[in-house]
Amino acid sequence: MTSEFTIAVHALVYLRRRGGWLASEQLADNICTNPARVRKVMAQLAHAGLIDTREGAVGGYHFSRDVNKVTLKEVGDALAMQYVNSSWRSGKLDCDCLVSSGMGNVMDGLLHGMNDACGAYLQTVTLADIDHQIFGDLPPDALVQGTQRKTG
Amino acid sequence: MTSEFTIAVHALVYLRRRGGWLASEQLADNICTNPARVRKVMAQLAHAGLIDTREGAVGGYHFSRDVNKVTLKEVGDALAMQYVNSSWRSGKLDCDCLVSSGMGNVMDGLLHGMNDACGAYLQTVTLADIDHQIFGDLPPDALVQGTQRKTG
DNA sequence: CTTAACTGTTATTATAATGGTTGCAGTTAG
DNA sequence: CTAACTGCAACCATTATAATAACAGTTAAG
Numbered sequence: 252m253t254s255e256f257t258i259a260v261h262a263l264v265y266l267r268r269r270g271g272w273l274a275s276e277q278l279a280d281n282i283c284t285n286p287a288r289v290r291k292v293m294a295q296l297a298h299a300g301l302i303d304t305r306e307g308a309v310g311g312y313h314f315s316r317d318v319n320k321v322t323l324k325e326v327g328d329a330l331a332m333q334y335v336n337s338s339w340r341s342g343k344l345d346c347d348c349l350v351s352s353g354m355g356n357v358m359d360g361l362l363h364g365m366n367d368a369c370g371a372y373l374q375t376v377t378l379a380d381i382d383h384q385i386f387g388d389l390p391p392d393a394l395v396q397g398t399q400r401k402t403g
Numbered sequence: 404m405t406s407e408f409t410i411a412v413h414a415l416v417y418l419r420r421r422g423g424w425l426a427s428e429q430l431a432d433n434i435c436t437n438p439a440r441v442r443k444v445m446a447q448l449a450h451a452g453l454i455d456t457r458e459g460a461v462g463g464y465h466f467s468r469d470v471n472k473v474t475l476k477e478v479g480d481a482l483a484m485q486y487v488n489s490s491w492r493s494g495k496l497d498c499d500c501l502v503s504s505g506m507g508n509v510m511d512g513l514l515h516g517m518n519d520a521c522g523a524y525l526q527t528v529t530l531a532d533i534d535h536q537i538f539g540d541l542p543p544d545a546l547v548q549g550t551q552r553k554t555g
Numbered sequence: 556c557t558t559a560a561c562t563g564t565t566a567t568t569a570t571a572a573t574g575g576t577t578g579c580a581g582t583t584a585g
Numbered sequence: 586c587t588a589a590c591t592g593c594a595a596c597c598a599t600t601a602t603a604a605t606a607a608c609a610g611t612t613a614a615g
Contacts, residue, residue, distance in 0.1 A: 254491040254603075257510050261493045265502045274561065281503045282493045285604055290562060307612025308560040323513070334517055335486045338601075339406040339574075341413045341434045348548035350417045351433045353537040358409050360536070361475070361528070365486055365521045372520040376513070384512070385505040396500035401560060402613090406574075426590065437575055442591060459583025460589040490572075491603075553589060554584090 253334070258282055258292045259326050264381055266302065266314040268395040274311040280398045292330070299329030309402050318382060323373040334369040335362055405486070410434055410444045411478050416533055418454065418466040420547040426463040432550045444482070451481030461554050470534060475525035486521040487514055 261282045266273060275286040275293065282289065293312050297304040301321065303313040327334070337358065342351035386393060413434045418425060427438040427445065434441065445464050449456040453473065455465040479486070489510065494503035538545060 252602080253487070253489045254493075257489060257491065257493045257506075260510070260513075261502065261506045264506070265500075268502060276561095281498075281500060282506075283495055283503070284493070286562095287564085287605075288603070291564080294563060304562075305612080306562045306610075308558095309613060310561045310611080312562095335405070335521060337405045337409060339409065341406075341409045341436070343435055346433075346548070348417075348433060349537050350413065350420060350547060351435070354409075354413045354416070354434075357533055357536050358412070361412075361525075364524050364528075368520040368524040369487060369517045372516050373513075376516075381509055384509050385501050395502060396498070404573075428590095438591095439576075439593090440574070443593085446592060456591075457583080458581075458591045460587090461584060462582080462590045464591095 252332070255292050255295075255330050256327060256332050256334075258284060258289065259296055259330060260323065260378075260381060262289065262293065262312070263296070263301070263314060263321070263326065263378055264385065265395070265397075266312060267318055267378065267382065268386075268391070268393070269397055270392070272305065272309070272311040272313045274400045277398050277400060278312070295331075296326070296329050299325070301325065301329055309400075311400070318379040319377055321378045323376045323378070323381075324370050326378075327370065327373055333362075333366060335365040337362060404484070407444050407447075407482050408479055408484050408486075410436060410441065411448055411482060412475065412530075412533060414441065414445065414464070415448070415453070415466060415473070415478065415530055416537065417547070417549075418464060419470055419530065419534065420538075420543070420545070421549055422544070424457065424461070424463040424465045426552050429550050429552060430464070447483075448478070448481050451477070453477065453481055461552075463552070470531040471529055473530045475528045475530070475533075476522050478530075479522065479525055485514075485518060487517040489514060 262278050265278065265281050275289040279286040279289045293302065293304065296302045301316065303315060305311060340355045342354040344352050346352045414430050417430065417433050427441040431438040431441045445454065445456065448454045453468065455467060457463060492507045494506045496504050498504045
């Protein structure tokens with residue numbers, strides 16, 4: 252599920268540079284994934300208020316926030332991201348040994364701590380920072396390559 | 404690969420409580436995995452100087468460090484852990500669009516930052532802290548359940 | 556008021572990542 | 586010399602993840 256975060260950040264930066272309304276297909280072309288996957292991610296961003304969304308013909312997604320005020324933590328929170336996770340558990344709960352029965356909870360706590368640490372870091376990074384890494388000092392409306400929607 | 408970290412922490416805490424030399428099979432029993440996997444992890448911990456190892460009959464692993472002075476960051480470093488990683492890359496490098504071609508590197512930087520954040524957090528946690536979460540104030544030699552080696 | 560371009564969502568299929576298993580050469584104590 | 590080990594590496598099984606397909610619902614435009 253980590254890739255949803257990548258898709259979200261990519262989509263937000265791209266949306267901002269392109270401006271206006273883009274369909275999931277345009278975003279998918281640029282991100283290199285499929286439209287259904289993009290829609291799933293964008294629906295969550297819209298639910299969190301990070302973007303505007305519109306169904307129907309000439310619908311799609313639109314970014315209207317201030318890039319300086321949107322941190323990557325907000326993006327992660329919108330997706331309920333678990334940056335670090337482990338599907339695997341050591342030990343067994345019904346074991347007489349306290350180590351074996353207790354290690355699962357201990358690791359849960361550590362994973363929680365690591366996720367918080369990631370969140371704290373991502374709070375220090377804004378979409379403007381990401382944009383600047385890519386575009387340097389080019390103005391916000393600098394031309395961005397991309398495909399056109401079916402309805403022109 | 405995240406589970407190697409779990410195995411390492413579990414093994415270290417267990418080794419310390421059991422004391423003496425334990426074979427990979429005893430550790431695997433308690434951790435609930437297979438001996439080969441345990442050996443792979445323990446070899447790395449030994450290489451980093453976190454444990455003592457001995458081949459041959461009545462061989463195995465032994466922990467002799469001060470639990471207060473071993474942080475989980477050292478454990479992670481011994482395994483060259485990437486706590487956060489993403490095998491998936493968005494965009495394509497040879498694309499005219501700066502967003503599509505540049506997002507891969509941007510995400511690499513973010514992943515690096517998140518890993519550093521995890522490392523900084525794990526540096527604040529020692530093996531003694533983990534032990535205390537499990538055993539509270541029971542003395543270090545409090546009985547721990549476990550299987551015996553073949554050579555008794 | 557019908558059509559075409561969309562979103563939101565779910566179900567299903569491929570593919571990649573991860574853990575389990577087996578086997579064997581090398582080491583050591585007895 | 587033998588039995589109990591480690592350290593590797595190769596291979597198989599399982600699970601997680603991404604891709605694909607499909608469809609009901611929404612909207613703009615003729």
